[in-house]
Amino acid sequence: MANRTLVKRTLALNGITHAFGLDEVLSGIDITVAEGEVVALVGPSGCGKTTLLNMAADLLEPDTGSVRNDFTATACLFQEPRLLPWKRTLENIAWGLKVQGVGRCEREQRAVQMATDVGLAEQDFTKFPHELSGGMRQRVALARALAVRPQLLLLDEPFSALDIGLKRELHELLLTEIGQRSLTVLFITHDLMEAVRLADRILVLAADPGRIVHTYNNQRAPQQRDLDYQCSTTAALLNESVVDSAFSSTLG
Amino acid sequence: MQWIRAALAYLWSGWGALASILLFFALWDYGNLIYGSFILPSPQETVGRLIELFQEGTAGPELLITSYRSLIGFSIALLVGSGAGILAGLSMTTAMAARPLITILIGVPPIAWIVLALLWFGATDSTPIFTIAVTTLPITFAAGVQGARTLDGDLREMARTFKAPWWLAFIDVHLPHILSYLFPAWITALGMSWKVVVMAELLASNSGVGAGLATARVNLDTSATMAWIVAIVGALLIAEYGILEPIKRRLEQWRDGE
Numbered sequence: 001m002a003n004r005t006l007v008k009r010t011l012a013l014n015g016i017t018h019a020f021g022l023d024e025v026l027s028g029i030d031i032t033v034a035e036g037e038v039v040a041l042v043g044p045s046g047c048g049k050t051t052l053l054n055m056a057a058d059l060l061e062p063d064t065g066s067v068r069n070d071f072t073a074t075a076c077l078f079q080e081p082r083l084l085p086w087k088r089t090l091e092n093i094a095w096g097l098k099v100q101g102v103g104r105c106e107r108e109q110r111a112v113q114m115a116t117d118v119g120l121a122e123q124d125f126t127k128f129p130h131e132l133s134g135g136m137r138q139r140v141a142l143a144r145a146l147a148v149r150p151q152l153l154l155l156d157e158p159f160s161a162l163d164i165g166l167k168r169e170l171h172e173l174l175l176t177e178i179g180q181r182s183l184t185v186l187f188i189t190h191d192l193m194e195a196v197r198l199a200d201r202i203l204v205l206a207a208d209p210g211r212i213v214h215t216y217n218n219q220r221a222p223q224q225r226d227l228d229y230q231c232s233t234t235a236a237l238l239n240e241s242v243v244d245s246a247f248s249s250t251l252g
Numbered sequence: 253m254q255w256i257r258a259a260l261a262y263l264w265s266g267w268g269a270l271a272s273i274l275l276f277f278a279l280w281d282y283g284n285l286i287y288g289s290f291i292l293p294s295p296q297e298t299v300g301r302l303i304e305l306f307q308e309g310t311a312g313p314e315l316l317i318t319s320y321r322s323l324i325g326f327s328i329a330l331l332v333g334s335g336a337g338i339l340a341g342l343s344m345t346t347a348m349a350a351r352p353l354i355t356i357l358i359g360v361p362p363i364a365w366i367v368l369a370l371l372w373f374g375a376t377d378s379t380p381i382f383t384i385a386v387t388t389l390p391i392t393f394a395a396g397v398q399g400a401r402t403l404d405g406d407l408r409e410m411a412r413t414f415k416a417p418w419w420l421a422f423i424d425v426h427l428p429h430i431l432s433y434l435f436p437a438w439i440t441a442l443g444m445s446w447k448v449v450v451m452a453e454l455l456a457s458n459s460g461v462g463a464g465l466a467t468a469r470v471n472l473d474t475s476a477t478m479a480w481i482v483a484i485v486g487a488l489l490i491a492e493y494g495i496l497e498p499i500k501r502r503l504e505q506w507r508d509g510e
């Protein structure tokens with residue numbers, strides 16, 4: 001961190017409007033994520049969260065508006081692990097490094113280090129994805145994303161398919177990694193409580209078309225966000241009428 | 253160590269196959285008891301005749317010629333068909349356009365191709381090679397199209413987020429998937445090429461196993477006919493279980509236990 005410049009890097013999405021055919025999915029979205037921030041995008045399904053994240057990941061061009069990403073390395077983690085079924089754990093973790101042209105030896109060393117960091121046991125290193133449990137697979141995917149030493153991490157509901165225990169474990173793991181690697185994170189979730197646990201700032205999206213209706217700045221540092229705080233904050237957030245209506249409008 | 257164990261396991265798995273082959277020989281021998289040697293020579297007679305053919309110096313060279321033609325034709329179908337199939341499968345339009353063409357090509361009887369090839373190339377090596385290539389190509393092509401059409405969009409997106417160059421994405425992300433479609437098609441195409449080559453030789457050549465069969469027919473030599481059949485089937489079994497199947501197992505290790 002010695003050579004950190006004075007001007008902070010940012011991920012900035014400005015004036016984003018996007019339509020699939022005639023269906024307007026996003027309207028006038030402005031999001032800025034500053035270096036070191038953890039920002040959550042929360043909203044009901046179908047509010048365009050994933051579309052927004054795809055734009056941030058440079059997978060999709062918005063109809064209007066601009067995306068600026070100053071970070072030199074960006075990595076993504078999806079709801080499904082998206083591991084290569086024909087590659088073993090270490091090869092999967094090292095795949096991003098292979099893309100970067102890192103040599104075989106260094107690749108393997110870094111993969112072993114990453115695998116250990118995310119809590120994989122040595123006997124899992126040579127397994128194929130179908131031999132791993134869901135939680136393990138998501139750990140491998142996280143290790144693969146972190147192995148390329150990203151500055152910005154984009155997460156698309158990475159824990160929503162896991163049970164509560166595994167989810168909590170991976171939350172802790174993620175917060176540790178964020179702290180140690182001073183990562184900047186933009187993640188999407190439909191789980192408000194998860195957002196309260198992980199994020200410094202929460203943006204609530206409403207659907208039809210997707211737009212930001214509420215912004216909440218987390219009052220506590222990550223290690224002080226205990227279960228009571230998570231519950232009361234989530235309840236308080238849901239008491240906001242805009243948040244409540246954002247989540248209930250999809251039922252109608 | 254690991255590959256030695258894999259090789260032993262592979263050989264061990266051959267017992268079941270051996271048992272069913274022996275059962276087949278037993279039924280064959282029973283048929284010989286009922287119909288007599290002129291209609292259906294016994295396995296012993298057939299193998300004896302085959303050994304005789306080898307000793308005369310006919311079987312060896314003829315088998316080599318046939319294998320050469322068949323493998324060249326098969327390789328053309330394998331490379332051109334699979335490659336073109338994958339390319340066609342990458343686009344919805346070409347995949348749709350290719351479908352009826354494949355059906356038409358598969359529908360043309362191999363025997364018709366032989367007649368055409370004979371008119372075009374005469375009684376040369378090109379006739380059986382062309383016939384094999386043109387009859388097996390639709391099979392490998394269709395498999396290539398299927399493999400490329402069913403690529404996993406999620407994995408492709410993952411590769412894009414890592415900014416993977418197209419060739420690396422192809423080798424690591426797409427090819428293993430496509431191969432799982434191609435391999436069974438290659439095995440089918442190989443079997444087909446072995447059948448077609450004999451037919452083409454019988455009608456359009458004076459060398460190879462097919463020509464040997466033609467001679468046996470003229471001489472009403474049933475045991476030689478059976479000997480040639482055993483030789484050609486044996487060669488196919490060696491090609492399939494000695495070469496293609498082990499490669500397939502090696503490449504599809506990741507499916508174990510799925």
